């Protein structure tokens with residue numbers, strides 16, 4: 001982020017609107033997210049989730065590498081001639097909790113629940129992969145889609161992936177990740193730690209999509225408390 005005040009340029013806003021348009025039918029991803037939510041798996045046990053991710057990436061023409069830290073996997077998408085590369089990362093594991101929700105896609109694995117939103121993270125990264133794999137997608141270089149096991153409970157799935165050669169096999173100039181927090185705010189940080197971030201409250205204007213993101217305020221005094 002360039003500074004306490006960032007303004008997305010017009011080209012970025014246009015790009016965001018194009019991305020939004022490409023998801024005119026995003027019911028598919030709603031279905032994927034609900035399916036993963038209904039079948040939560042603990043860290044290093046994300047076999048079903050990993051299978052779904054691998055199958056979808058493969059269907060979209062993305063090269064798939066499995067078995068990194070057990071259930072972890074990486075999708076590789078190359079385009080153009082640039083040698084630069086980035087990583088986009090999501091975590092896949094659930095928590096050992098009983099889900100009390102009664103909606104149709106509540107957990108079917110008693111004592112397991114996607115209470116931290118990793119079902120959403122996994123689906124968002126799948127959606128990004130789908131979008132970027134579309135013909136006409138504009139990037140030059142390599143994108144590594146990193147699906148990490150075992151973020152919860154101190155199991156350190158990311159550390160295990162790195163120990164097993166994640167960045168030796170899939171070098172990244174930068175890695176981007178997010179953690180959802182459904183209160184209508186967006187946070188961003190240059191930090192290497194997800195918990196050390198700055199909050200941004202988009203100033204909503206006329207419509208959903210790019211417009212609310214046109215101006216992002218990041219007051220340095222408002223830091224996430226954990």
Ligand SMILES: [Zn+2]
Nearest residue numbers: 116117118179
């Ligand atoms: Zn989480």
